[in-house]
Amino acid sequence: MIFDPNVILKHLPEIISGTGVTLALWIAGMLLGILIGFIVATLRRYGGRAVDLPLGFVVEVLRGTPFLIQIFLVYYGGPFVGLSLDPVPCGLLGLSVYAAAYYSEIFRAGYASVPHGHVEAGECLGLSRLQIIRRILLPEMALIVLPPSVNLAVILLKESAVLSIITVPELTTTVSAIGSQEYAFLEAIFLLAVIYWVIVEAAARLGRLAETRLSTFRFAAS
Amino acid sequence: MTLPAISVRSLVKRFGTATVLQDIDLDVPEGKVSCLIGPSGSGKSTLLRCLAFLEEASEGMITVNGEALGFFENAKGERERLPAGQIRAVRAQIGMVFQQFNLWPHMTALGNVSEALKTVHKVPKAEAEERAMVQLAKVGLANRAGHYPSQLSGGQQQRVAIARALALSPKIMLFDEPTSALDPELTGEVLNVMRELAAEGMTMVVVSHEIGFAATVGHQISFLDQGRLLFTGAPSEIFAKPRHPRLEQFLDTYLDRGASMLA
Amino acid sequence: MSFKLFSLLVQASVWTIGISAISIAIGFLIALGLSAALLSGKALYRKPAEFFISFFRGVPLLVQLLLIYNLLPFIGLNVPSIVAAIIGMSLCTAAYQAENLRGGFESVPKGLIEAADMVGFSPRQVFVRVKVPIALRLTFPALVNEAIMILKSSSLVSVVGIVEITRMAQDLASSTYMPIEIFSSAALIYLVICWAVALAGRFGERSLPGAAK
Numbered sequence: 048m049i050f051d052p053n054v055i056l057k058h059l060p061e062i063i064s065g066t067g068v069t070l071a072l073w074i075a076g077m078l079l080g081i082l083i084g085f086i087v088a089t090l091r092r093y094g095g096r097a098v099d100l101p102l103g104f105v106v107e108v109l110r111g112t113p114f115l116i117q118i119f120l121v122y123y124g125g126p127f128v129g130l131s132l133d134p135v136p137c138g139l140l141g142l143s144v145y146a147a148a149y150y151s152e153i154f155r156a157g158y159a160s161v162p163h164g165h166v167e168a169g170e171c172l173g174l175s176r177l178q179i180i181r182r183i184l185l186p187e188m189a190l191i192v193l194p195p196s197v198n199l200a201v202i203l204l205k206e207s208a209v210l211s212i213i214t215v216p217e218l219t220t221t222v223s224a225i226g227s228q229e230y231a232f233l234e235a236i237f238l239l240a241v242i243y244w245v246i247v248e249a250a251a252r253l254g255r256l257a258e259t260r261l262s263t264f265r266f267a268a269s
Numbered sequence: 270m271t272l273p274a275i276s277v278r279s280l281v282k283r284f285g286t287a288t289v290l291q292d293i294d295l296d297v298p299e300g301k302v303s304c305l306i307g308p309s310g311s312g313k314s315t316l317l318r319c320l321a322f323l324e325e326a327s328e329g330m331i332t333v334n335g336e337a338l339g340f341f342e343n344a345k346g347e348r349e350r351l352p353a354g355q356i357r358a359v360r361a362q363i364g365m366v367f368q369q370f371n372l373w374p375h376m377t378a379l380g381n382v383s384e385a386l387k388t389v390h391k392v393p394k395a396e397a398e399e400r401a402m403v404q405l406a407k408v409g410l411a412n413r414a415g416h417y418p419s420q421l422s423g424g425q426q427q428r429v430a431i432a433r434a435l436a437l438s439p440k441i442m443l444f445d446e447p448t449s450a451l452d453p454e455l456t457g458e459v460l461n462v463m464r465e466l467a468a469e470g471m472t473m474v475v476v477s478h479e480i481g482f483a484a485t486v487g488h489q490i491s492f493l494d495q496g497r498l499l500f501t502g503a504p505s506e507i508f509a510k511p512r513h514p515r516l517e518q519f520l521d522t523y524l525d526r527g528a529s530m531l532a
Numbered sequence: 533m534s535f536k537l538f539s540l541l542v543q544a545s546v547w548t549i550g551i552s553a554i555s556i557a558i559g560f561l562i563a564l565g566l567s568a569a570l571l572s573g574k575a576l577y578r579k580p581a582e583f584f585i586s587f588f589r590g591v592p593l594l595v596q597l598l599l600i601y602n603l604l605p606f607i608g609l610n611v612p613s614i615v616a617a618i619i620g621m622s623l624c625t626a627a628y629q630a631e632n633l634r635g636g637f638e639s640v641p642k643g644l645i646e647a648a649d650m651v652g653f654s655p656r657q658v659f660v661r662v663k664v665p666i667a668l669r670l671t672f673p674a675l676v677n678e679a680i681m682i683l684k685s686s687s688l689v690s691v692v693g694i695v696e697i698t699r700m701a702q703d704l705a706s707s708t709y710m711p712i713e714i715f716s717s718a719a720l721i722y723l724v725i726c727w728a729v730a731l732a733g734r735f736g737e738r739s740l741p742g743a744a745k
Contacts, residue, residue: 111680111726112719113687115698120719123711208592212691219595233602240591240599247590323646361652371647374742375665385651388661417742430647437651 058225065221073204080146088154109148122213138210153195157188197254274299274472280329291496300470304483307493313476321365364434368446370426372418378429379414382436404432424455444475492516544700552683559625566630588627601692617689636671676733
C-alpha cells in the first residue's frame with residue numbers, strides 16, 4: 048500500500064508546489080489574521096460600546112460557524128454582490144478573516160491579563176495611549192498571548208486543507224488529484240496525511256522553542 | 270513520665286541534594302500542645318509532614334505511641350519499610366489540618382466530614398452522617414452542613430477541615446499553619462476551636478506563626494532554624510534569658526512586626 | 533427564501549447534531565483510555581497513546597475523513613459512509629479530549645489528594661472519590677469547547693456524502709441559485725446550535741455540585 052517511489056518522484060514538482068501554496072496561504076493568512084485581530088481587539092478595548100458590541104457580534108458569528116460555510120458564502124455568494132474571486136484570493140480572504148476572529152480573542156485576553164495598575168502607572172507618568180500599548184501592554188502580554196497563538200497557527204494550517212473543496216491548488220487538492228490520476232487514492236491520502244503531520248509537528252516544535260526563548264528572556268530581564 | 274505520643278529520633282530529610290532537616294530529636298508529650306516555630310524555610314512544615322508520613326524521612330525513626338511509623342529497625346539494625354497495612358494502621362491515629370484546608374470541592378461540609386467514615390471505615394451512611402454532625406456541631410458549623418466549600422468563608426472551611434480530621438477519632442492532631450491562609454479577622458474562630466480541643470486534652474502538634482497562641486496555649490515550644498531543632502522548652506523559657514541568639518533574633522522580628530502594627 | 537428551504541436545512545441539522553453527539557460520546561470513552569495510558573507512567577502504554585494523539589492532532593480532519601473513508605473498504609469493511617464519518621470524528625475528538633483529561637488529572641491539587649491520604653483512603657478510593665470527580669470538573673469547560681469545535685467540524689463530513697446542514701445547503705444553493713440566503717441560513721443554524729451548547733455548558737458548570745456561584 049506504499050506509493051511506488053517512482054510515482055512520488057514523477058509528481059514531486061507538483062507536490063512541492065502544492066506544499067508551497069499551502070505554506071504561503073497559511074503564513075499570509077496568519078499574518079493578516081494577527082494584524083486584523085490585533086486592530087479589532089484594540090478597537091474593542093478603546094472604542095466604547097458602539098464599537099465593541101458590533102465587532103463582538105461579528106467575532107462571535109465567525110467563531111460560531113464552520114469555516115467551510117464561511118468559504119462557501121464568499122466563493123458562491125460573492126459573485127451575487129459583485130465580489131467574484133478566484134479560489135486563491137477567496138481562500139486567503141476567508142482564512143485571514145477566520146484567523147482574525149480567533150486572534151482578536153487572544154489579544155483581548157492578553158489585554159485583560161495586564162494588571163490595570165500597570166496602565167495607571169504609565170498614565171501617571173504621562174505616557175500617551177499608544178505609548179502605553181507599545182511600551183507596557185504589548186510586552187507584558189507577549190508571554191500570555193504566545194502559547195494560544197501557536198496553537199491557533201497549527202489549527203489554521205489544518206483548516207487550510209478545507210480550501211481544497213473550492214479547488215485552491217494547495218496540498219490536499221494536488222495530492223488527491225495525483226491519487227486519482229495514478230489510481231492510488233488511498234496511498235495518496237496516506238502520503239498527504241504524513242506530509243501534514245510533519246509540517247504540523249515542525250510548526251508546533253518551532254512554537255514551543257519560541258515560548259522557551261521568550262520566557263527565558265523574560266526571566267533574565269526581570 | 271508516660272510514653273511520649275510521638276517520638277522522633279535522629280531524623281534527617283533530604284530533597285535531592287538539599288538537606289532540609291538535620292538530626293532532629295523530639296518528643297511530643299501526650300495530652301499536651303506542642304508548637305513548632307521558626308522562620309520561613311526552617312523546615313518546620315516538612316517536619317510536621319514527616320510526622321504525618323506525607324513526606325518520608327531520609328534517615329531516622331518516628332514512633333507513634335510506641336509503634337514505628339513507616340520504617341523500623343530490623344534485627345541487623347537496618348532501616349526497613351513496614352508493610353502498607355501497618356503504615357495505614359499507625360497513621361490512622363493521626364489527624365491532619367492543612368494550611369490550604371484541602372476540603373474536597375465537590376462534597377458538602379457534611380460530605381467532607383462523613384466521607385472517610387463511609388468509604389474507609391464502612392460505617393453505614395446514616396450513622397456516619399450522625400457522627401459527622403456531632404463534629405460539625407463541635408466546631409460550631411452544624412447549620413452549614415449542607416454548604417459546599419465554595420459557599421463557606423476561609424475560617425469556616427478550616428473548621429470543617431478540623432471536624433473532618435476529628436471525625437475519625439485520632440489520638441493526635443497535626444496542624445500545618447492552620448491560620449496562615451486566613452484573613453486576620455478569621456483567625457480567631459479557628460484558634461478558638463483549637464483552644465477548646467487543647468482544653469479537652471487532645472495531643473496536638475501545631476506549626477504556626479501565631480506566637481501569641483503558642484505562648485498561651487502551648488505546653489512545649491520547639492524552635493527550628495535552617496533545618497535544625499535549636500531549642501525545645503516550656504513557653505515561659507522562651508522569654509527567659511539567656512536564650513539562643515537565633516531565637517532572640519526571630520522573636521525580635523515578630524515583636525517588631527507586632528509593634529509596628531500597633532504604631 | 534422560502535420557509536420550505538429553511539426547514540430542509542433545519543431537518544438536516546438533526547444529522548449534524550446526531551453525528552457530533554455520538555462522536556463526542558465515543559471519543560470521550562476512547563479519551564479515557566488514552567489519558568489512562570498517558571498517565572500510566574509505562575512507556576509501553578504511553579508511547580502508542582502519544583503516537584495516536586500526535587497523528588490525529590497533526591493531520592487535518594478532512595484528510596482523516598478521506599483516509600478512513602477509503603481505508604475501511606480496503607481492509608474489507610464495507611460500512612455505510614455515516615459509520616466512516618463517525619469513526620473519523622470520534623478518533624479525532626478522542627485525541628483532543630485525551631489531552632484535556634490528562635491536563636485535568638494533572639491539575640488536581642496535590643493537597644486534596646493528601647487530605648484523602650490522611651484520612652486513610654486507599655489509592656483506588658483516592659482515584660474514584662477524589663481524582664476522577666475533580667478532574668472531570670476541571671475539564672468540563674474544555675469538553676464543552678470541544679463539543680462546539682466538533683459541531684463545526686462536522687460540516688466536513690459533507691465531503692463523504694452525508695446530507696447534514698452543509699451538504700444540504702450546498703445542494704440547495706446549486707439548485708436554487710440563492711447561495712447567499714442559503715449559506716447565511718446554514719450559518720445561522722450552526723450559530724444557534726453552538727450558542728445553545730455554550731449556554732447549556734455554562735449552566736451545567738454552575739450546577740455541578742460545589743461550583744462557585
